[in-house]
Amino acid sequence: MANRVLIVGGRGRIGSSVAEDLVTHTDAEITVTGRNSEASIGPGLPPDRVQYQALDLADSAALHQAVSSSNLVVHCAGPFHYRDASVLKTCIEAGVNYTDVSDSRSFTRRALELRETAKNAGITAIINTGIFPGVSNSMVRRDMEQLDEAEHIHLSYVVGGSGGAGVTVMRTTFLGLQTPFDVWFDRKWQQVKPYSKRETIEFPAPYGKTGVYWFDMPEAITLPETFPVKSVVTKFGTSPDLYNHLTWFVAKYWPASWLKNNSVIEFLSYVSYGMTSVTNSFSGVGVAVRSQVTGLKNGQPAKVCSTAIHPNAAAATGIGTGSIAQLMLEGKLEKPGVWSVEQALSTDLFEKAMQNRHLNIEQEQVFL
Secondary structure: OOOEEEEEOOOOHHHHHHHHHHHHHOOOEEEEEEOOOOOOOOOOOOOOOEEEEEOOOOOHHHHHHHHHOOOEEEEOOOOHHHOOOHHHHHHHHHOOEEEEOOOOHHHHHHHHOOHHHHHHHOOEEEEOOOHHHHHHHHHHHHHHOOOOEEEEEEEEEEEEOOOOOOHHHHHHHHHOOOOOEEEEEOOEEEEEOOOOOOEEEEOOOOOOEEEEEEOOOOHHHHHHHHOOOOEEEEEEEEEOHHHHHHHHHHHHHOOHHHHOOHHHHHHHHHHHHHHHHHHHHHHOEOEEEEEEEEEEEOOEEEEEEEEEEEOEHHHHHHHHHHHHHHHHHOOOOOOOEEEEHHHHOOHHHHHHHHHHOOOOEEEEEEEO
16 A cells, blocks of 8 residues: 655645656645635646545544645645644654654744653654755755864755745744844854844855855754854855845844734745746746855865755755655654754665755765
């Protein structure tokens, strides 16, 4: 009997990309959910493999029934700033493995608090999958394994326009501007302001030199937990650069009360999405991820740098999450508890999954 996968929030751009990856790389029967009772599966998905189910996450009985009918649940219903861990809790109660595309520090903390509960239930839950976080975490692990001792991690990301995703991604960006956040720097937690301290990073073509800024990412808390390094930097930028300057202006000069107003967040999200629908034609909707780890190799200072690039950020997220889901379905990724990607996925499995999906990751080692 084929595995059954439930993709919560599966009608969005990200959820549909995950479904497409699973259709390509597994024989699973897939159910995508959404709030609209009259909706259907997304375009391009085969109706013989994918079905639609209306599901309100607030309806705990309906959620439990849907989860219990599945072998794996993939949570794609963001923004995760607004989500509690009810889907994960339901999976633990029902004995069903879980993964998600979460990208929120607060959600990550709530999920990690359930580690022992999931472990005791024998449930494997892998959070923060996708392209960043997700593939980015595994790039760091792979880079670190090239060194004898790692000291500093620097992750940076750039997305072209809307990234091929919907307005939810815009909401996530502006929600990330609401409050300062803690980062692991010089072996201690320090507070930084979102979208501050611009840095120019050399990404692969077509991005080249692009500005990136401090941005609150789950990797900022899971990587220091996983690896004994001195600092972890996570910075994000967009292309064209105009959007960086506009976002920086909003983060620096708009009153905090405005940014914590849901109506303001919605206004900014829809205006930004409208703007990117115009600029996508020349900026593209791709993504580039750059991982840099510095430390020691054979007693000498050394640096390992990796880059990954994909022409569609939403599709790249589908690759990251789909690869994790495939490995879980195949029984190759079993680790009861709640884990971030770098804590659960070996470099060997990661490399094979990326090769199967033709996501090329360039790696360079330099002695300093």
